[in-house]
Amino acid sequence: MLAPEKNWWKPMGRMEKSWLTVAFVWCVFLTVMMPLWYFYGKQNVPTETYKTSPADYGAKVNAFVEQYTIGEDTVNGVTLPVVAAPPGSDVYIRASTWQWYPILQLEKGEEYRLHISSLDLQHGFSLQPVNINLQVIPGYDYVATITPTSSGEFTIVCNEYCFVGHHTMVGKVIVTEEK
Amino acid sequence: MASLAPTTPWTAGAKDDYRDCPVTTLKVDMNTERLIIANAVMAVVTLALGGIAALLIALTRWQAIHLLPAVWFYRLLTLHGIDMLIAWIVFFEMAGLHFGSTILLNARHAAPKLAWTGFIMMTVGGLMANAVVLFDPNSNVMFSAYVPMKAHPLFYLSYILFAVGALITVITFFINIVVAKREGRFSGSLPLVVFGLMTAAILATYTLLEGAAAIVPAFFWSLGILKTYDPGIYRNFFWGFGHPAQQVNLAAMVSIWYALAQMTVGIRPVNEKFSRLAFILYLFFINLGSAHHLLVDPGLSFAWKAVNTSYAMYLAVLGSMMHAFSIPAALEIALRAKGYRKGLFGWLRNAPWGEPGFSALVLSMFLFGWIGGVTGVTIGTEQINMLVHNTLRLPGHFHATVVSGTTLAFMGFTYYVIPLIFRKELKLKSWAKWQPYIFGFGMLLTSMGMIVSGLQGVARRNWDITFAGVVPGTVEISLAVFGVGAILAVIGGIMYVTIVLTSILTGPRLEASNLLLLTGTHNPIIDSTKLTDHQMEDKQNQPKGALVLVFAFLVWFAIYYFTNWWLLGRTWFIR
Numbered sequence: 001m002l003a004p005e006k007n008w009w010k011p012m013g014r015m016e017k018s019w020l021t022v023a024f025v026w027c028v029f030l031t032v033m034m035p036l037w038y039f040y041g042k043q044n045v046p047t048e049t050y051k052t053s054p055a056d057y058g059a060k061v062n063a064f065v066e067q068y069t070i071g072e073d074t075v076n077g078v079t080l081p082v083v084a085a086p087p088g089s090d091v092y093i094r095a096s097t098w099q100w101y102p103i104l105q106l107e108k109g110e111e112y113r114l115h116i117s118s119l120d121l122q123h124g125f126s127l128q129p130v131n132i133n134l135q136v137i138p139g140y141d142y143v144a145t146i147t148p149t150s151s152g153e154f155t156i157v158c159n160e161y162c163f164v165g166h167h168t169m170v171g172k173v174i175v176t177e178e179k
Numbered sequence: 180m181a182s183l184a185p186t187t188p189w190t191a192g193a194k195d196d197y198r199d200c201p202v203t204t205l206k207v208d209m210n211t212e213r214l215i216i217a218n219a220v221m222a223v224v225t226l227a228l229g230g231i232a233a234l235l236i237a238l239t240r241w242q243a244i245h246l247l248p249a250v251w252f253y254r255l256l257t258l259h260g261i262d263m264l265i266a267w268i269v270f271f272e273m274a275g276l277h278f279g280s281t282i283l284l285n286a287r288h289a290a291p292k293l294a295w296t297g298f299i300m301m302t303v304g305g306l307m308a309n310a311v312v313l314f315d316p317n318s319n320v321m322f323s324a325y326v327p328m329k330a331h332p333l334f335y336l337s338y339i340l341f342a343v344g345a346l347i348t349v350i351t352f353f354i355n356i357v358v359a360k361r362e363g364r365f366s367g368s369l370p371l372v373v374f375g376l377m378t379a380a381i382l383a384t385y386t387l388l389e390g391a392a393a394i395v396p397a398f399f400w401s402l403g404i405l406k407t408y409d410p411g412i413y414r415n416f417f418w419g420f421g422h423p424a425q426q427v428n429l430a431a432m433v434s435i436w437y438a439l440a441q442m443t444v445g446i447r448p449v450n451e452k453f454s455r456l457a458f459i460l461y462l463f464f465i466n467l468g469s470a471h472h473l474l475v476d477p478g479l480s481f482a483w484k485a486v487n488t489s490y491a492m493y494l495a496v497l498g499s500m501m502h503a504f505s506i507p508a509a510l511e512i513a514l515r516a517k518g519y520r521k522g523l524f525g526w527l528r529n530a531p532w533g534e535p536g537f538s539a540l541v542l543s544m545f546l547f548g549w550i551g552g553v554t555g556v557t558i559g560t561e562q563i564n565m566l567v568h569n570t571l572r573l574p575g576h577f578h579a580t581v582v583s584g585t586t587l588a589f590m591g592f593t594y595y596v597i598p599l600i601f602r603k604e605l606k607l608k609s610w611a612k613w614q615p616y617i618f619g620f621g622m623l624l625t626s627m628g629m630i631v632s633g634l635q636g637v638a639r640r641n642w643d644i645t646f647a648g649v650v651p652g653t654v655e656i657s658l659a660v661f662g663v664g665a666i667l668a669v670i671g672g673i674m675y676v677t678i679v680l681t682s683i684l685t686g687p688r689l690e691a692s693n694l695l696l697l698t699g700t701h702n703p704i705i706d707s708t709k710l711t712d713h714q715m716e717d718k719q720n721q722p723k724g725a726l727v728l729v730f731a732f733l734v735w736f737a738i739y740y741f742t743n744w745w746l747l748g749r750t751w752f753i754r
Contacts, residue, residue: 001283001372001441001704003365008451013716015508015726016453023500026733027493030740034485034561037744042752045484045565049477076646111752122325122410124569128636129651130750133568135476137410138327142477147752159569159638161321163328164249167642 046134046144054119054138061094065102073103075172082174090115093156093171095123095136097163100156100171108151109178114144124160127173133159151175197287200599202691203704207600210291211281215274215600217298219593222270223679225305226586229262230672233665237625241662242645242655249642253319256640258312260322264424264581266305269345271589272379272431273301276352278600279376279434284369286359290351297351300344307337321640323421326397326413335398339391346387352380371448371455372441375434378458382465383427390420411478418469425581426465426495430458432547432585433502435592436540442595442694443537444530445703446509447710449722454505460498464490474564484561496556503548504729508722515720516710523724531698535611539591542619547584550626551576553736563743566750569640571661572633575626582668583622590675591615597682598691605696606682610674612697618671624664631657634746 012020038044069081081102085091087110094101096119106112116125116136123136130150134142156171196209232255238246247255281288288294311318311334318330356377359365369377393416399405437454440446448454470487473479490496514526531537554576558567567573597605605611635654637644644650694702714720 001370001438002708003367003370004448004451006367008368010450010452012450012453015722016450016504019504019726019729020453020497020501022730022733023497023504026500026736027497030496030556030560031489031492033744034489037562038481038485041562041748042754043565043747043750044562044754045475045481046477046754047480121328124638126569126636126638127751131566131570131636132750132753133475133565133570135473135568137414137477139409140411140477145754149751157636157638157641157644159641160325161253161328161640164253164319166253166640167249167644167646170646 046142048143048145050141050143052117052139052141054117057117057141058094058119060115061092061101064090064092069102070105073172073174075100075103076168076170080172085112087111089113092116093125094119095125095158095169096120098158098165098169100158100169103172103174105174105176106148107178108148108175111145111147114146115141116144117141121162122160123158123162123169126157126159128155128157130154135160148175151177200282200691202599202694202702205282206285208281208287210288210294211277212600214277214288214291214294214298215596218270218274218277219596219600220683221298221302221305222267222274222589223593223676225262225266225270226672227676228309229259229267230669230676232256232259232262233672234669237662237665237669239642240658241665242643242658244662245643247642250319252642253321253640254312257319257321258309261308261312262305263586264322265341266301266308268428268581268585268589269341270301270305272383272427273298273345273348274596275431275435276348276376276380277355279373280352280355280359283373284356284359284365286355286362286364288351288355289358290354293354294348294351297344297347300340300347302344304337304339304341304344307333307340311337323417324397325417326400326408326410329401332398332401335394335401338394339398342387342390342394345383349380349383349387352376368451371451372434372438374455375430375437375458378462379427379430379434381462382423382430385466386420386423386427389416389423393417393420411476414473414476415469418472419466420469422469422471423466425577426461426468428581428585429465429499430461432543432588433458433499435588436502436506436544439536439540439588439591440506440510440513441707442703443534443540443698444510444513445706445710446506446513447707447715449505449508449512449715453501457498457501457505460494460501463494465495465498467491468495468559471559471564474559474561475568481561488559488561488564493556496552499548499552500729503544503552503732504725506544507725507728511722511725512715512720513707513710515722516714516717520719523727526724531695533612534695534698535594535615536591536696537698538612539587539615539619542615543584543588543591546579546587546619546623546626548732549735550623550630551579551584553739554630555580556736557740557743560740560743563747565753566743566747567633569638570633571629571637571639574639575629575633578622578629579626583619583626587615587619587622590618593675593679594696595694597679598689598693598696601683602688602690603682604686604689605678606685607674607678608697611678614671614674614678617674618668621664621667621669621671624660625668626664628657628659628661628664632661 084105158169519529
C-alpha cells in the first residue's frame with residue numbers, strides 16, 4: 001500500500017525463481033496438450049461451418065426427413081419422425097423454440113456428418129449422458145463428424161437459454177448396435 | 180524505506196479539503212471520502228438485491244424444493260447476474276479506484292465533478308436494468324442477452340449508461356494519478372496496490388469500449404434501426420467485454436489481497452519486481468480470454484481458439500500463479516519475523532484467524548485458486564470445453580472466482596472501510612469474525628454442488644432439468660448440496676449487509692483509533708515499514724511453508740486437469 005523504495009528492481013530470490021520456472025514449465029505443458037490432442041485425440045471440437053439461412057436450412061432438413069424417415073417416436077408427448085440415414089452420410093438436426101427435430105437413428109461405430117443449426121434463437125446442443133455440448137447459432141450450419149461409441153437412447157437437452165420454454169426443449173437420438 | 184508522510188505538504192487552499200487519518204497517518208481527501216461512501220453504499224444495496232434473487236433461484240434449482248415458477252426463475256436469474264456480476268462488483272471497484280488514486284498517494288481528488296457524473300450514470304443505469312428486467316415481460320434475456328433474443332431497448336440503454344458511467348470513473352482514476360504525480364504528492368513508483376488497481380483500470384478501459392461495441396448495435400437493433408445483427412459477431416464482442424470484465428475483478432481482487440495482507444499482518448512484498456511482472460502479464464494476455472466462451476462455437480478455427488483460450492501460452496495464468504506464491508510467502512515472512520518460526524506451518528497456526536480481514540483474505544485466496552482457478556484453466560482447454568459448455572460446471576467455476584474470491588475479499592475489506600472512511604465504529608464485531616467463514620464455506624458447497632451436477636450433464640440456466648429424463652439420481656444430491664451451500668452463503672451475505680448497515684446507520688461519527696478490528700492494538704501498516712531487508716532475507720524467515728503450499732496446489736491442479744482429459748477420452752468420437 002505504500003510507495004516502494006527508490007530502487008525496487010532487485011533480483012528474485014531462489015524460491016521465487018524456482019517457483020517461476022516450475023509454473024512456466026506447467027504453462028508450456030498446458031499449451032502443448034491442446035495441439036497434441038488435436039492431432040492424436042479422438043474427441044476434438046468440430047470446426048467445419050457453412051453460412052446458411054433459416055429458410056435454406058429448414059428446406060434441407062425437410063428433404064432429409066422425407067428421404068430417410070423409418071418410423072415415429074415421441075419426445076415429451078410430441079410425435080416426431082425417426083430418421084435413419086446410411087452410415088457415412090450427412091444427417092441433420094434442426095433447433096427452434098422449443099424443439100429438436102427430427103429424432104435421429106444412428107448405428108454404433110459408424111461415422112456420420114451431423115449438421116446442426118437453429119431457425120430462430122441461439123440454442124445449446126447438449127447430448128446426454130455422453131455430455132457433448134455445442135453452441136447452435138442461427139445462420140451457421142455447424143458440421144460435427146461423429147462416431148457413436150455406445151448404443152441406446154440419448155437425449156438432446158437445450159443448454160442455451162431461449163426464453164421461458166427453454167427447459168422443455170428436449171430431443172432424442174437412438175443408437176443401434178453394430179450390424 | 181517508504182515513508183507514510185506526504186512528499187509535498189498539503190497547502191490549505193480552496194482546492195484542498197482533507198482530514199488526517201489518525202490510524203494510517205494518510206491524508207483523506209473529503210471528496211474522495213464522499214465518493215467512496217456513495218459507491219460503497221450502492222455496492223451493498225445491489226448486493227442485497229442480487230442476494231435475494233440468489234436465494235430464490237438456488238431454492239428453485241434445488242429440485243426437491245423447486246420454489247419459483249419458470250418465468251420468475253428466469254427473470255430473477257437475469258437480475259442476479261446483472262446485480263452481482265456488474266453492479267455490486269463494479270461499484271465496489273470504483274470505490275477502490277477513488278481510494279487508490281488519492282488516499283494511498285496522499286493526493287487530492289482532481290476531478291470530483293466528473294466522478295459524481297460517472298456515479299450518477301452508473302446508479303441510474305443499474306436501477307434501470309433492475310426495473311426493466313422486473314417489469315418488462317420480454318427482458319428476461321439473462322446477463323449475456325444473446326442476440327437474436329430481443330429485450331426492451333431500455334435494457335440495452337441501462338447497460339450503456341452504466342458502462343459509460345464506469346468509464347468516466349476510470350478516467351478520473353487516471354486524472355488523479357497524473358495530477359498527484361505532477362503535484363509531487365508521492366515520489367518514485369506507485370505503491371504495489373495502486374499499481375494493481377492501475378492494471379485493473381487499464382483492463383477496464385478497453386473492456387468497457389468492447390462492451391460498447393457489443394451493446395450499442397444491440398440497442399439500435401432493438402429499436403429497429405439496425406435490421407440484422409449477426410449472433411456470432413455479437414458473441415465475440417460481448418465476451419470481449421464479459422470475460423475481461425472478470426479480469427478487472429481479478430486484478431482489483433489481487434490488489435485488495437495485497438492491501439489486506441498488509442493491513443492485517445503487516446507484510447512487505449517479497450519482491451516488488453516479481454509481483455509487478457505478474458500484473459504486467461495480466462495486462463498483456465488476459466484479454467484473450469474472451470475466447471473461453473466461444474470454444475464450441477461454429478465458424479472459428481482450432482488455432483484461433485487454442486491461442487486465445489490459452490492467453491497466448493497461459494501467461495496470464497502464470498501471473499496468477501506468481502501472486503499465489505508471492506502473497507502467502509510475504510505473509511509467512513512477516514509472521515516468521517514476529518517469531519512464529521516453528522516447523523513448516525507454525526506461522527500459519529499463529530496467524531490472526533480471528534481478524535475478518537485476514538480470514539477473508541486466506542479463504543478468498545484458497546477458494547479462488549484451488550477451486551476457481553483450477554476449474555477455470557481446465558474448462559478453458561479447447562477440447563475439454565466440449566464436456567462443460569453451458570453445464571452447471573460453468574457457474575460452479577465462476578462462483579468460486581467472482582464470489583468466493585472477489586466478493587469475499589471485498590467483504591473483508593469493507594470492515595476496515597467502515598471505521599477508516601465512514602468513520603463509524605464497526606458494530607456486531609463477533610458477527611464480523613464469523614462472517615467470512617460462513618460465507619466462504621457456503622460458497623464452497625455451492626461451487627462444489629454446481630460442479631458435480633455439471634459433471635453429470637446438468638445444464639445451467641435451466642428451470643427444471645427433469646424434463647430431460649436422463650438425470651441420474653445422484654444429481655438430486657449434488658443439487659441439494661448446492662442449495663444448502665447457497666442458503667449458508669446467503670446467511671453470510673445477510674450478516675455482511677446487517678453489519679454494514681448497522682454500523683453506518685447507528686452510532687455517532689467516531690474517528691478510528693485502531694487499524695485491527697478484533698486482534699490487537701498494534702498497527703500492521705506501521706509494522707510493515709519496520710520489516711528490514713535483513714529480516715526479509717533471514718534464513719529462518721524463508722517461506723518454506725508457502726512453497727510447499729504452492730507445490731501441493733500444482734499437484735491438485737494436475738490431478739483435476741488429467742481427470743478431465745480422461746473423461747473426454749471416454750465420450751463419442753467427434754471432430
